[in-house]
Amino acid sequence: MTEAAAALMMNDAAMFIAVPLAVAVARVSGSDEKKLVVGVTLAANIGSSLTPNGNPQNIIIWMKWRVAYWVFVYSMAPYVLLWSLILVAYIFASSGKYVAGEAPPPISLRKRVALIALGLLAANIVFVEKGLWIEALAVSLIVAAAVEPKVLLKFDYMLLATFALMFLFFNAISSLLIVPSLRGLGLIVVAALLSQVISNVPATLLLSSRTLEWLPLAIGVNLGGLGTVIGSMANFIGVRLSPVTVEEFHKCVIPLFLVFVFATLALYVASTI
Amino acid sequence: MSSSQGEDFPLVDRAARAINTAKAALPYLTLGMPLISRGPEGSLHVDLPLMYNGFAVDRVHFDPLHMSLSPKGRPVRIYGSVDVSAIIKRVEDLLSGMEVLEGAEYREPENAWAVPVVWRKLIVAHIKVRDGSWSIVPDYALTEELRRRVV
Known part of the structure; x- marks a missing residue:
């Protein structure tokens, strides 16, 4: 459910x-809260990797390379399936039981x-696929004003400004830094590791001007989101919303991240042979 | 709530169903991060959002002087500062003492039953249950405020 959402x-x-x-289900069922929180956090990151609108790094790649929506989904599907299987195996291995009860x-x-x-x-996706960004924004604003005008008043414009400034900053840094051009396996590894240090959205901004290959970059930065709290904004939200500490999160996630990395590299090599 | 529905399903039964729905939701309630509000004269008061499946359903007044809950309508204003981590540690104890009252009031504008939640004889919150769909009605404004604070 989390992956689909x-x-x-x-x-x-x-x-x-x-x-x-x-958190509530863990409390009611007596399951391990840490593992459940880590599980849904990873599920959110894995599910979001599938679609161009699933997370900000995918939107950047989708926009920059103008990848067709279904080509993106089709290309990412094997990796999302692999990561999902690893996650399911982890959940069953760590909890050893399927928790079911009255909904x-x-x-x-x-x-x-x-x-x-x-x-x-859906309309926004169609507009953006055709490169009609201004029209997409205009339709969104008009519909929001007509249906729920409060949304426009309560919208967090400061957060939007923060993201805009962050994008400008990393674009500027990217043009200043001497980063060798990357491709294939090397790009996946660098993107995944760089995400652990500066988060996957800045890593995407930094690396997108250093490569011509969108798929290894998408694989790498989405893989990077399956690591440390810094790796993805969703990880940070997961820790902020739950009683799980950063240390506890890392204790659960880092061994699993190594499994994700090796399995992904193996699949990528197998797919390029 | 139309009269024809009422004839098929008497009012008392509808209230009972709303109370049972609130009881079923009770184990899944959590208390979110404390909301600290400051008054113009320098006082502050602490509310705890009552959360259900990621949505806020009501806010509960917290009494930092006694580290306990305060009933609806009685926010506790203090001067000075509060220890947020100490409040968070108290949350599990506070939650375990909450019960759903065997009674409900009807709110026509929302077409919902407001079922009181009590903590040690004090009504501290309401769980609103939509009449007919028997689903929990969130406080969307509070939910938005909380989500903004997380990011």
Whole structure:
């Protein structure tokens, strides 16, 4: 469920629902809270890797290389499947049981708003595929103003400005640094490791001007999100929303990250032979 | 709530169903990060968001002087500072003492039943249950505020 939600509406947004639910389920079922939180965090990152709109690094790659939506999904699918299988194996190996019980009552959704938001998301994807970015923004603003004007007033413009400045900063840094041009396996390794130090969105910005290959970059930066708290914004949100400490998170994630890295490299080599 | 629905399903039964829904939700409730608000005269008061599946359903007044909860309508204003980590440590104890009251009030504008949550004889929050769909009604404004603070 977390993977599907992240693929559809972005990993960070999915985390706001999945992590509190994981914490509550762990409390009710007596499961290991740390492993459940780590599990849903990794699931959000894995699921978001599948689609161009799943996370910010994919959006950057999608925009820069103008990759067709379904080509992106088709190309990332084997890696997402591999990572999902590793995650499922980890969950079963670590908990040893499948927790099932009576489902909690559902949340009352504003169905009209939810349907309009989904329609707007689909329209935005179509507009952006055709390079009509201004039109996509205009339609979004008009629909939001007509349906839920409060959204425009409450929108976090400072956060948007922060991201815009971050993008400008890393673009400027990228043009100043002497980074050799990278490709293939080397690009995947550098992107995954660099993400552990500066996070995967800045790593994407930094490396996107140093390579002509979008797929190894997408694999590397999404793989990078499966590591440390710094690796992905979703990891940071996971720790902030749960009682799991950074140390506990790393204790669970780092051994698993090494498995993800070796399995990914093996799959990439096998796919290029 | 139409009268025809009411005839098929008497009002008391509908209230009972809302109470049972709130009871089913109770084990999944968590308390979120403390919300500290400052008044213009320098006082501060602490609220704890009552969370359900990642959505805030209500805010609970916290009493930093006694490290306990305060009933609805009685925010505790203090001067000085509060130890957030000490409040977080108290959260599990506070949650375990919460119960759903055997009664509900109806809120027509939202078409929802407001079921009181009690903590040691004090009504500290309400869980709103949508009539008909028997789903939990979130406080969207509070949820947005909390999500903004996380990022």
